[in-house]
Amino acid sequence: MTRATLRLRLRELDIKIIDLTRIFGISRPTVYKMIENYERGELTEVRMECISLFNYITQNKYVTVNQVQIYVAENILTRRQTKREPRFDSINKEAFIKILLDCNHFDCLLGYFLSCYKLLEKDNLNSDEKKFLEPLKKLYHSLGHDIKK
Structure with a gap:
């Protein structure tokens, strides 16, 4: 229904x-x-x-x-x-x-966000990991926020 x-x-x-x-x-x-x-x-x-x-x-x-x-x-x-x-x-x-559960519009982002979460939990990041987080940093910045890593 x-x-x-x-x-x-x-x-x-x-x-x-x-x-x-x-x-x-x-x-x-x-x-x-x-x-x-x-x-x-x-x-x-x-x-x-x-x-x-x-x-x-x-x-x-x-x-x-x-x-x-x-x-x-x-x-x-x-x-x-x-x-x-x-x-x-x-x-x-x-x-x-609720929206994540009901639709698949954001499914392609979930793996990326999970990987970002794991990296953000780490104390030290190598250059590849920092580069991987760049799109997330840009998204945060465009919304007026910052990521501390």
Whole structure:
């Protein structure tokens, strides 16, 4: 199923917007905005817990309303009650990881980034390793950041 079927799935499961406002603790207009952004694929504008639930609803063809309620209780409400910190320190990081999992646009870069990570962990780099890191340094510089190596 695609993201565009979220509204249809919510209707099929008889999950109302008011139910989502209670689950997420946000207003109705905000829920509508989250749904619209999710359906458009603008995941950086959607809260991670919303993405998680919306994916569960749209990607599990045979999910029932009872299973959704269990999912909410186990994955959203429990996290809130135990006040667990989010796994990642920014919404952008979480959204990017989600995008990496859902598409292959950045697959060609992953090997390079993994190699860069290993080199950045080293104390001393030889000239070949420094040359290998140059494209990453240029990218950082173009974004107004610096790499210390």
